[in-house]
Amino acid sequence: MTQNPPVLFVDDDENLLMGLKRKLRGKFDFDTAVGPLQALEKIKAGNKYSVCVADMRMPDMDGVKLLAEVARLSPDTVNMMLTGNADQHTAVEAINRGHIFRFFNKPCEDEDLIAGVKAGLRQYQLITAEKALIEQTLAGSVKVLTEVLAQLNPAIFGKAMRAKLWCDTIAKQIGYPHPWELGLAALLAPIGYVSLPPEILARLGEDKPLQPLERDVVRRTPEVARKLISNIPRLEQVAGIVYLQNRNFDGSGFPAEGPLGTEIPLGARVLRIFNDLGKIVESDLVVKQHFDELRHQPKRYDPELLDKIEALLAKEDPSYDKVAYPKGTEHDIYLKALRMGDFLLTDIETREGQVLLAHGNYVSEIQLQRLRVFQELHQFHEPIRVRRGGQDPEITIREGS
Incomplete structure (x- = not known):
């Protein structure tokens, strides 16, 4: 012994x-x-x-x-x-x-x-002895769930892993009492997807548009996740966080009834930010422009928490270095990575042939919001080519006027 x-x-x-x-x-x-x-x-x-x-x-x-x-x-x-x-x-x-x-x-x-x-x-x-027994049970149960998710849809599991890394990075700095709990909630947040039909899962993994009824089914997956997670010892708090992950700061979202504002558990408020951040971040580089886009929906997030997370995660994008790249840098990107201020070198066009934004223009805040709505309903020709950095768009407009 x-x-x-x-x-x-x-x-x-x-x-x-x-x-x-x-x-x-x-x-x-x-x-x-x-x-x-x-x-x-x-x-x-x-x-x-x-x-x-x-x-x-x-x-x-x-x-x-x-x-x-x-x-x-x-x-x-x-x-x-x-x-x-x-x-x-x-x-x-x-x-x-x-x-x-x-x-x-x-x-x-x-x-x-x-x-x-x-x-x-x-x-x-x-x-x-009890702690060791519980931790072994906990580790084994979580391993089973994450392996199921990884096998079910590697792309969705990859996004969950990235959200977990973000949680691990910011947990202590935002004063989260049990950092392991927050990271685990991020990892298990999409486990409710196990209840979805294969065709919906495939479209989710490829970021393809869903039909209204399909979106409603996906919207309720946190309820399935809560039931699965709450069966594991010591994960009651994690189950509650996952259940409220899509509850907006103003009380809207899913579930329809529940806490609002700072009464929403801190972990759920963090996941609310990371769920949307994960939809627009394409690589490991998280930049200020990503948070600027999140602020288009201010009622969704805890504003103080959003500021803290931005300060902890957001990096400077080297492509905006005007000294190193006075004419900007060109990139082939998918639409979810499009940012305000990007200069379009190709049209943004739906598969049906509708041009939503023509090349030769800078992407404005309103245009980006409109595009995000269209992305929920239509498929586009991707990737597109953009130029980033270089001259300030406002200066270019004045010179051309």
């Missing part, structure tokens, strides 16, 4: 700690810290502890605050407190904030302390 990590005793009285070392030597592995700051330094340095026994009254930080921080930094550690002031307020605060497993009143008999620590070690074994 794997040996438990040592027990940590924390007290500002170094003589008391020396006495504990003499009494407890040979009973179990343990470490000591003179005061709360040294204890936190040890944990932050990567030391693992099965049990932490802390005195209540210490300078710099009392036992309640210390154990609350220990619970945050090392959630599996079982916390205990030594106190000569076990009043009701102290007890309630310690239990609520410090996740206290057991109290010891000073002075504490050696036998009681040893018995209590051994109980703490058994509790640690239970916690870690």
